[in-house]
Amino acid sequence: MDWLFFGEVSLAGLATGGLYALIALGFVIIYKATRVINFAVGEMMMFSAYLFLTFAGILDWPWYVSLPLAVIGGSLLGGVIERVAIRPMLGENPISVVMVTVGIASVLIGLAEMLWTADPQLLPDFLPREPIMIGEMFVAPKSGWAFVIAACVIVVYLLYFRFSRGGVALRATASDQAAAYSMGIAVPKVFSAAWMAGAFAAAISGILVAASGGLSPQMGVVGLSILVIVILGGLDSIMGALIGGLFVGWIETIAGTYLGGEYRQLATFSLLAAILIVRPYGLFGTREIERL
Template identity: 55%
Template sequence: MAVEFIDIVETSLAGIGTGSLMALTGVAFVIIYKATKVINLAIGEMLMIGAFVFYGFSAGLSLPIWASVPLTLAVAAVIGGLIERTMIRPLLKDNPVSVFMVTIGLTSVLIGVVELVWSAEPRRLPEFLPSQPVLFGEVFIPSKTAYSFVIAAAAMAVLITVFSFWRGGIALRATATDRAAASSVGIDVPGVFSFSWMLAAVVAALAGILVGSVGGISSAMGLFGLSVFVVVIVGGLDSILGALIAGLFIGWLEAMVGRFMGGEFKLLATFTILLVVLVVRPYGLFGTHEIERL
């Protein structure tokens, strides 16, 4: 069976659609890492809880979409702020490994909260994206993939613009590099911590709404975070642009390999890329390479 050109295009576009969601979640991870040097293993679960909060507003309380989305993002910001205030800030002066371990614990806490409130049952989000498939000539793109891509792309465009032109972006980096030096030049270090966790939680919740609207939600959907870790390691832990490019690329690669080689090769391909990047550029494709004077 010859591979048809149109099949390649459709698979590619579907892959890029999924990739854009990985990229968006990757950006949420990068925001926290960039400002606080915390490796947040719970990013997938922050995405999940965002999706469930949205489910609560849109299905549980039957609120319209235009109200559910902003409410979800606001609740996500509060959750992000709470996590930072209660679990991360008390460990500010501790070893980074402790903070990393705390984020592992956080995954279980968030899963537990969701299962207590909504049970472990998988659910579907109310349909809110237009259901008409998008056609480019003969190329068919499922509507949810297309619209979630557009929304994710818009969100990332805003974030990238903010971080390239806003002076605070460099304050985030400064805080991550040296907290004492940062407060000595007047940077509000606890403020930066709160801000980055709240913003990351909002971005993750938006990604959660989109991921959930494409594939449904369940308490296990945080596993999506695993692919996101590959994305951020490949792209560079502290690079928003890196998360974007690596996200799109890995989404595309997984779709192509899954379509033309079989689903069992997906992870093989992803982790091969991860391995190669770690050997060749351990700080990621776009990550900051720390120069050390010995």
């Protein structure tokens, strides 16, 4: 075996896994706070990437202006979805709420095709192009910088949840909504904050994914990999989201390189099935998770 090549492929897989981990973190934040499984996460990523394309590509604004505007727009999209479509469904059957998120995904795809057409497009370059070398191993610049950005955002998230008042409110609501109400926490505002935080992670990830692989309304299919990650790690586990994201990104890349691209999804879903047979609640999830 060419160990140098294997190392380069592994680094590429871990770079992809870093983006997966960031998206999965946003997914878990929404689930922990609201107990809603968001099947529209991939489409929220896609829509935010189109916002960046609009600002940087169509309007020709600088990337350092377009990027924060697109991320803010993606975060506001999460808040609107929660307020308009999710909050009225609270207390309803979980299946009904899940189907609402599936409908939202379809609406976002249709809206993207109406506004930007269904043709694949490229984002304007905004990531450094200089080669990245780790020892003798080469890392593609876009993948390497995407991993660095994702890692920095994850660290900010973790610090926020650990030390800020908003983070404490989110953790309290995730632990026990009734107790959070009794302590004076405005739970509906926490729900909105959780959706906006999850959408923020999806927005950054969507722009980084589109910067490397191109953009189309069907880009949201990456949400299938994210669903595998959060089920694998445990729907309510932040640690599971981070470890699962890195592991699934690595497995997909290894399988795609050595077996062929058609085996990427097969490898991840086979891994998921094998682990769930042993631990139906995921590697780090709690046994009390509600099944759909």
